[in-house]
Amino acid sequence: MEDSYQQAVQNQSYVLKGEVFKFSEKEATMEGEPRKRKRRKANAAPDVSAEEIFDVKHMQESVTKLLEVCPLRRLSISAAENIDVNAIVEEPTVFPKFHGQNPSTSPVVTTFVGRQFLIPPKSVFYNDDIRNLSNILPNGEKFDLIVLDPPWRNKYIRRLKAVRTELSYQMLYNEDLAAIPLDEYIHEKTLVVIWCTNSNIHHKAILETFLPKWSLKLLAKWFWIKLNDRGSLVCPFRDVGQKQPFEHIFIATHQDNVGFRFQEEFLMSIASIIHSHKPPLFELFKKYLPTENPRCLELFARYLYPGFTSVGLEVLKLQDIRLYDLQTKRPNE
Template identity: 35%
Template sequence: MSLLFASKEGWIISHLQYVNEMYGKVVRDNGLCALSFNELIFEINSQYLRQNQVAQTDQDSSILHGKRKRKRLQLLPQKDLEKVDHVKQAFNVMISAAKNKGLFGRNISLDNNQVARLASEKFYQDTYCLKDENLYGSNDTDDAIISEAHNKKYVFPKKCTFYCYDVRDMEKKIELNNQYDFILLDPPWWNKSIRRKKIKCAEASYKMMYNEELVKIPIKRLLHSNGILAIWCTNSSNHLNSIFNEIFPSWGITYRAKWYWIKVTQAGDTICNFNSAPGKQPYELLILGSALDKGRVNIPDGKLMISVPSAVHSHKPPLTEIIKEYLPSEPKCLEIFARYLLPGWTSWGLEILKFQHLSLYEILDESGRADDIRNENECDD
């Protein structure tokens, strides 16, 4: 179970544990094996500081008081301050209870997550040349399998279907018959940070989309009349306003709830401080809505999802175990802009096979012996 802890405030999830359990039994050519995901990507042992923040901290400590003009502190609007305070208090309650149960007991080393950063860089370098666009497939069996696509080896979870196509091609490639009980989106929101990253490092960037392109996704024709939709969002007021005022209305979605994904270190500390001024918060948002104005859809507001994040950008935690209580017993689920595959789900995205590549896993045979294959299947130049 990836669900480590649950309370009225929310859930604590282990993304790494979920992946390892998903591939605890895998069929390959010469029998059965298990896969262990590269845990270094989740080696988040201290709060994150960007290089300019590290330099700024050093600079601040060397400047005498009064020698430099300080910027006037700009606070968030009162409504936003109250929201941040509510999230912080709920987080403290959950973390305290979780630590009492023995979770988050590891000591931290303040190295600015160097191991995870290096593992993330290697991931970008190893998968940058994996161009698997215009590819469709599925694993209809009851077991995860290792198979080839475009002469490279990947692992595919059980009962999964995937489309490696641009989202603009959905109406041509997928059945639009209002079949999905749950649709999850992680849009490539247009933002300056990724734009700068694209200039400096193409491997770590991705294709961004404007909001007017997002509204064209045929959600009305994909979502069941009793279905639920969830969309990941940053704390950008522009993106939130677009969801509430443009995207949801154009999709025929009624807003239901806002959940908070809080990112923590392996010791249970937030990856950055809660901020009373405009800027980075230790959480991202999950905005939930439904296709019904009224009815049996009842989603609680203000829930927290706490997990140690991946060092790879936009590698979101799985929602399977926490969303299932709001869905039918055997739901049909679709993820758009997916970054990895899930058992029983349909996944759509240009990068959905990158986290399936065997270079990210260690193979364990039936006797428990590890066959390290992380240097196999390297990308061709």
């Protein structure tokens, strides 16, 4: 899946620097060590479902079999230049509400709030609160593919927010997410893809609240298996409730659509060292979309992708030009 990070135009392409995927020796060691389990209060009921236990066991068995057929190896990434990726991402910048676009077929580099950002071709973006979606997007606009990576409430972000407010994004309650009028932007053959953590509470919210509210039905649930640059899992499989080396991808469509058939899939890729940085999914779904130039929307976007309309409070966060290498290809390559 690493090639999907590439933003290519004619004989030039911008590729995220190798440091974005470079785990330090310390990080690799820490990720590989099992964590000490906290003692649960005597009267506290375990927040664990049979579905969660099944998911972890099923995933571990499936990945083990997969690795027997295709053993992991140390994966190559672009040469490191010893830049501090997290320092760039965490650089405090106040973005106002704004709307931008690049209607051309070539990427452009623009200066905004004192920094330079890479704007991919055929991209439209709104730096605004998703809860204003009805006022942001034109009425009646429909999309063929909609991707959501919601800021799920979790302990890590709450701890981060308590220490350094400028480094944490705005978490939303599930009630806020359910209130998004997503059904206004889907047609009968729209594919909706939702990234989700391993929380059973959030899974239930998707299946029992979000999908019915948006007139959607579940097609399949995929799993993203996260590797480090050494070709190993970012952490071992652990007991339910602890950090796992995978995340969930829920795939849905309009409840009246009978044309799609999906099965369970396992996606493996090198994970970014930037928190909550997900790999682009367009290349995996474009064959299911109705046209060669589909209309695509990403909500809670933290980076831009060619051909997408992106909405979120951090749409340019990972477009800082310092995170990219410019590669020039020869005409015959």
